[in-house]
Amino acid sequence: MPRMLCVANQKGGVGKTTTAINLASGLAMSGNQVLLVDLDPQCNATSGIGCQPVxxxxxxxxxxxxxxxxxxxxNQLEMLPGSRSFRDADLLARDVGSACGQVISQLESGAAHYDFVVADCPPSLGPLTQTALAxxxxxxxxxxxxxxxxxxxSQMIEVIRDVIHKRNHRLEFGGILLTMYDAGLELTTEVDQQVREFFGEIVFDTVIPRDVNISEAxxxxxxxxxxxxxxxxCRAYIELCMEVLERD
Ligand SMILES: Nc1ncnc2c1ncn2[C@@H]1O[C@H](COP(=O)(O)OP(=O)(O)O)[C@@H](O)[C@H]1O
Ligand SMILES: [Mg+2]
Structure with missing residues (x-):
């Protein structure tokens, strides 16, 4: 079965989609079979890698x-496109439990041959994110x-703990990634220090710099x-891929 990574944070604009796309691409370029799954109704991961929503x-x-x-x-990167349909979100909201069951069985039957599945989540802790976490x-x-x-x-971590407890004992904190990093800014170094002090080893050594190329791609x-x-x-995202591969 694939290693399934879920890129999540309930805040928007923190670099989830960018990370999902570039992590999935980098892992594929290093010889893995990868499936990128877009779970955000905004479908940014889908269009960002040149595909069409369904x-x-x-x-x-x-x-x-x-x-x-x-x-x-x-090469070796396939995509399960996102959908803008609200019906999907509604369906999930009504019954996360059975939606999870369906998603899991879909992945088990259809994604078994991949090395990695990378899922891009919407900016919320709602049913779509919870299903992905599950x-x-x-x-x-x-x-x-x-x-x-x-x-x-802390709210996010609470939701993750809850999912681990109730639905998915396998789930681990794969890592915290500092994005839009500007080493010249005092604020950036302060946040860096604070996050590492608080979360310790689960913070990736790699930081993603603010780089206009990343936003243009x-x-x-x-x-x-x-x-x-x-x-x-590019260099930073390749480094991140290597860290993810090492952390296996
Ligand atoms: N490292 C970066 N440097 C510059 N711009 C970035 C970087 N990471 C993301 N962006 C830009 O910031 C915006 C938000 O990123 P995105 O990945 O869409 O966040 P999210 O999915 O969490 O909402 C996008 O316009 C994206 O292109
Ligand atoms: Mg996004």
Whole structure:
């Protein structure tokens, strides 16, 4: 079975989608079979890697997910596109338990041959994120280096603990990732210190610098590795991939 990584944080704009796309791409480039799953109704991961959203979320359909998986421009990276349909979110909200069951059985039957499944979550702790957590082996939390970085994190951790307790004993804290890092800013170094003091080893050594190339890549439907292979952002995401591989 694949190692399933879920990229989550209830805050928007912290680098979840960017991390999901580039982590999935980097893992694929290092020789792994990877499935990128878009669980956010905004479908940014889908368009960001050059794919099209679908009408209903494939994980909630009764047809096997294989028939909805699409190729991406990255070798060995396939995608399960997102859906903008609110019906999906409604379905999940009504009964997280049975939705989880369906998603898990879809993944078990359709995703078994991948080495990694990387799921991009919406900016909430709602049913979509909880379902993803219930299926995952690890949760990876990007944190933006800003004043309110730590705010809301305890809430997120509570939800994760709850999921571990009630639905998924396998789930682990895969790591906290500092994003939009600007080493020249005092605030960035303060947040860095604070987060590492509080969370210790689960914080990745790798930090993702603020890099305009990273923000431009998705408008070309490309990973940072394809869009700007010499950029600092690219180097950072490759380093992150290596850390994730080492932490296995
Ligand atoms: N390291 C970075 N440097 C510069 N811009 C970034 C970086 N990471 C993300 N961004 C930009 O910040 C915005 C929010 O990132 P995104 O990954 O969409 O966050 P989320 O999925 O958590 O809402 C996007 O416009 C993205 O391109
Ligand atoms: Mg996003």
């Amino acid at each position: 009408r209903e979320h494939p994980l909630l359909e009764t047809v096997p997910i294989r028939s909805n998986v699409v190729d991406t421009a990255v 299926c995952a082996d690890e949760v990876l939390m990007p944190i933006q280096c800003e004043y309110y970085a730590m705010e809301g994190l 998705p408008s070309h439907g490309q990973s940072i590795m394809a869009y700007s292979p010499r950029s600092r952002g």
